[in-house]
Amino acid sequence: MDLYAFPLNSSIKDQIKQNLTNILLETDKLIQSLDHDQYCILCDFEALQKQFNEIQSVAASYYLQQYLSPFTQNYATLSLAVHHLSERRHGALIVIERNQPVENLIQKGVSIGASLTSTLLESIFYPGTPLHDGAVLIKGNEIISAANVLPLASSVTVQKKVGTRHRAAIGMSQQSDALVLVVSEETGRISFAMEGTLYPIHSTNNQLF
Template sequence: MNIKKAYSETTRLLGYFKVISDPYIWDNTSRWSWELEVKNLCPEYSESWVAFDNTTASIVASYDHVHPVTNVGGRTLGTLQYGWDRIQLSDDLISLSQTVATLKSTLDAEGIDMLKHLKQLSQKFSDVSTRASAYHIERLLKPYSTKEREIFKAIEELSSKRKGALIVIQREDLLEERLNIGTPMFAEISSSLLDSIFNVNSPLHDGAVLIRNDIIVSAANILPLTKRTFKKRKVGTRHRAAIGLSEITDALIFVVSEETGKESFSFNGSIYPFKIVED
């Protein structure tokens, strides 16, 4: 558990479990690969649970173990809720840090091919960036959709065919007042339907799809464009629209470039490249 001092004196636990086995990885390729056995201790307190001193501070103070509390990060209990992406990302960042330190220590050594090592380091950064994007997308999307596989499959197919696409996932903020609403659909999400919407021969392909609670609410929606200028790179209309909406709402917006087929996502006023990572 991750204990924050500011809250440890007053924050109370909703549940109390005893870990009775070590956590282990049952599948090295899955993003949700940890398992451990626990015993639910709540029934032992029954009606006295409310009176029990179950603040996080008291639990930590009374828990006598070699490693009483694990911090979030690395291969610890604190990473269980975030899945394999977070665990692997933590390992990758540690590896990068070690590689950079090694390169720094050999700057003055003879016979070191710095360009070769820097090229390898650049590839490592690229791989870590891909994993970091996958982790953050899943973290942002998962609480608001159970159809992420259909969404990702559609994005991958659209990207391979270089079909431009703009897919908006509504989170907490209501979006209808922020958009020029297009054609109502109220259809269940499927990769084939998303692919057909963004077909160049479809009258709906130029706008954005709005998804809420796993339902395609509407298509051909017009998003507000960002007013920011980008001097060092060309930013197309779809990308400007994605940034524009993410500047004023908490929506998660996926973009597929019609020109290059590259995927990106926008959140909180910024846009990031990403690649679909297979489970």
Template sequence: MEETNCDFSPLKEELKERLRALQGFIERTIDAFDEEDNCMLGEFELIRKEISETGLLAGTFYLRCYLSSFTDSVDEISKSVRHLSERRHGALMVVERNETTTDLVTPGIAIDAAITHSLLESIFVPGTPLHDGAVILRMNKIVSAASVLPLSVRDSSGRKLGTRHRAALGLTERCDALVIVVSEETGRASFAIEGRLYPFATGVAED
């Protein structure tokens, strides 16, 4: 994974607080583990849940770091993803970075409009002409919608991935783009970079 250089201090501080609290809880659990007749399954479940929630927050932090270097529209993108997730509207958003995606993507419908959360959300309303495909975002513009991405051909280690997730992986295996995915089945959001998927929390308030 490439290096990032960003601040987003409130998110970073929340992450550090969570990690410190998790560390303390794990240490207390270890100390109590040797006590006789003391079932620790509840504690292990709490640790698993806290690690999962902390991982989602970390995904949000790093997503904002990656986006902030290539667009000023981080808040608009984040707001659209949150709303799409709440409504379980499937979405696929390609954020171009240093490399163009032109030769890797089947062109869709030209949009050439400023990035706004309302426009992004309207594109992915189920049943509308542009919802089935990806939007291409370049700097602060929505370049196109209904674009088709190459699918990943890698072994996904037994995971059953939908077409959107395979498309996100497929493009990021071939270039440095970042691709955001919202699942229409679960509403969960993740982003792909360098051929790997990372879940993130959508309920984190914008700075």
């Protein structure tokens, strides 16, 4: 099933509707302010952009849960680990295999062959450890390997400047149906790549959503 085929639940719908209503109110104020010659609208544009980004983040977080649940029973464990990595700004790159095998697309690092746990995943990406660079590969409820090298998206296909982890996530998602989670070590922001597109996601209360 395609990611976008999952219906939104009532709680998410209500939240998005409220956010959109707020944006409409702010947009109306912005339109009225255009009649005042001394008014600068740049800050208002920035505020509106933040609200749109928040809506996208909340929606993407919901879809992420729906998208991952059929492929790992340890979604909550994965969610918790990524949340902790984000809080500590420990960069991470995590490939979750779906229907298509992906090992032929990566330069394999170190075999792990262990059950997926939050503690293990967080320790792998602890800065300075031998395995923290590269990507972790997860199949079902198992961490298969770490320190894997993924194919990078070309600079032509990446519309904005992103780091190596994000380019690797995009590149991997372009060549397979895998879902790739990324945590930025600069900002702690979490995103996921699917079909060559990067989506920011919301993290709160020790969960991705």
